[in-house]
Amino acid sequence: MNHRQTLEFLLYDWLQAESLSARSRFAEHTRATFDAVLDTCERIAREKYAPFNRLVDTEEPRFDGEKVILPQATHEAYRAYAESGMLSAAQDYDIGGMQLPYTVEAAANSFFALASISINPALLTVGNANLLMAHGSPLQQKVFAHNEFSGRFSGTMCLSEPQAGSSLSDIATRAVPDAQDDASWEQDPLGPRYRLTGHKMWISAGEHELSENIIHLVLAKIPGPDGKLVPGTKGISLFIVPKKLVDTEGRLTGERNDVALAGLNHKLGWRGTSNTLLNFGEGKYPVAGRAGAIGYRVGEPGRGLSYMFHMMNEARIAIGMAATMLGLAGYYASLDYAKNRPQGRPVGEGGKDAAKPPVRIIEHADVRRMLLAQKAYGEGALALNLLCARLVDERYTGTPESAEEARLLLEVLTPIAKSWPSENCLEANSLAIQVHGGYGYTRDFPVEQYWRDNRLNMIHEGTHGIQAMDLLGRKVLMEGGRGLTLLAERMRASAARAQAEPALREPAQALTLALAQIGQATQEAWATGQPSEALANAVPYLQAFGHTVLAWVWLDVALATLRADATLSKAQSVGRMGAMQYFYHYELPKIGAWLQVVRQRDMTCANLPEEAF
Secondary structure, eight states, X not given: OOHHHHHHIIIIIISOGGGGGGSGGGTTOOHHHHHHHHHHHHHHIIIIIGGGHHHHHHSOOEEOSSSEEOOHHHHHHHHHHHHHTGGGXXXXXXXXXXXXXXXXXXXXXXXXXXXXXXXXXXXXXXXXXXXXXXHSOHHHIIIIIHHHHHTSEEEEEEOOBTTBSSOGGGOOOEEEXXXXXXXXXXXOTTXXXXXXXXXXXXXXTOSOSSSSEEEEEEEEEOBOTTSSBOOSGGGEEEEEEESEEEOTTSOEEEEEOSEEEEEEOOOSSOTTSOEEEEEESSSSSOBTTXXXXXXXXESSTTOHHHHHHHHHHHHHHHHHHHHHHHHHHHHHHHHHHHHHOBOSOOOOTTOOOTTSOOOBGGGSHHHHHHHHHHHHHHHHHHHHHXXXXXXXXXXXXXXXXXXXXXXXXXXXXHHHHHHHHHHHHHHXXXXXXXXXXXXXXXXXSTHHHHHHHHHGGGTTTSOHHHHHHHIIIIITTHHHHHHHHHHHHHHHHHHHHHHTSGGGHHHHHHHHHHHHHHHHHHHHHTTTOOHHHHGGGHHHHHHHHHHHHHHHHHHHHHHHHHHTGGGSOHHHHHHHHHHHHHIIIIIGGGHHHHHHHHHTTOOHHHHSOGGGO
């Protein structure tokens, strides 16, 4: 079964993406146009991305003192992607977009992640532009976002600093009004104009020559009325800081902004993407004879972090999809290897007969276990990410009631959509190496690179610990638990439908039990009302919650498989049902151990004295 078949089943048979054409925003689309987008992206990924995956891993970005050098293949991939229109796929027709459902956009983009996640020339551009479309002024949208959607400009997000990674309240980058005269700074057409000074770390695609300009979205603190920086997150505002200054028509003025590359980070994976340390306002490129990077404030002062969450949540789902596709890439590679690699003899009556020829390793039970685990992780994660994309479409084009439900479900599912694939599809990559045996950790085969690339995703856009505290500390409690209650209702509805199918009664009962365990653990974690006790085991809670969500997704996919059975090949149907059974038999039972420490509010880890480590 190939990736296209899996995508089409999930899009059309499970998520009913064709029905979106009945909505006014998508009225000009049909399945034919959706398929045409998939065809285009599959072709570009095959021609411009896949052949160069190893090249961009070995020819890392380098700085020649003036500019960052990337392989020509990356430039060609960026150009092809921009020309395809995928940067503006979901945008309005009147700004050059396709008004494509996000569900289809996410599915189409999966081909690029599968072919080479490391090339990834438009990594954060769309999220950057979408944030400006939501919170920027009309002119900021026209000058910056629209040019990002066309591919003329690219974008970044600048949050972390060398001394403050995930602790954004501790950032030290500051922005002060560019008040050379007392009136102009606040009346600049592009937004209130500030001078920024500080350092930002781990900035993906922070310096390159792929586009005419790079638009940095930068979090910085501004002075309060007393002239002092406001402590904590309340003092954080958001600024547009272009690499090259532009006029109100988006034309380059010819002047470089005071943003300088301080260094390139050389990472375990994603080596084809430049990852940078940027200095803002150090005076290397003084503007109007003065140090300080010019930045235009987005929206209201002090609301920078809330604005940035618009982009961060998009990025979290995108990282989940990246992790998913790396897991599937490893699965496809190890499946091909297992079908063609002869080694060993089958275990049977009379023991092994050395006189007989060796069998292909896919005939060994443990190799099949490893392959089925990869399939269950990868295809289940793909279903989860496409489900989240479908909820995005519902949030923006559904009825008021369905849109509100989609909002609540996305709040609860986003930590899972990011964290579950990044942990379990990494495990899939580890299993892909194991299937290859000793060859798996050589560069003769691609699976070692897939593992290295995927290892970054457990940290990208918020570590497991951060996602876990977000889930147990905020998302399941928010608005009186409305999101958790709604998700539980959806799960119970799937289980009720599955009870009517003889082949699904056992997993339906298992899901119902797992859901009850999650509910009980949530209550007992917070029984004392002490965050230190409740959150001490937030990660095991996240793991159990994620496995329960994936069990629900697999059960719902199994229901769709039974509905579409007559139109599917036997291999598709049996394979999908087998992956569902694997998940319920081998994976879902793990939640008992994870939830035990949550229910007991076990403080073993939290209370162990430092000197005991």
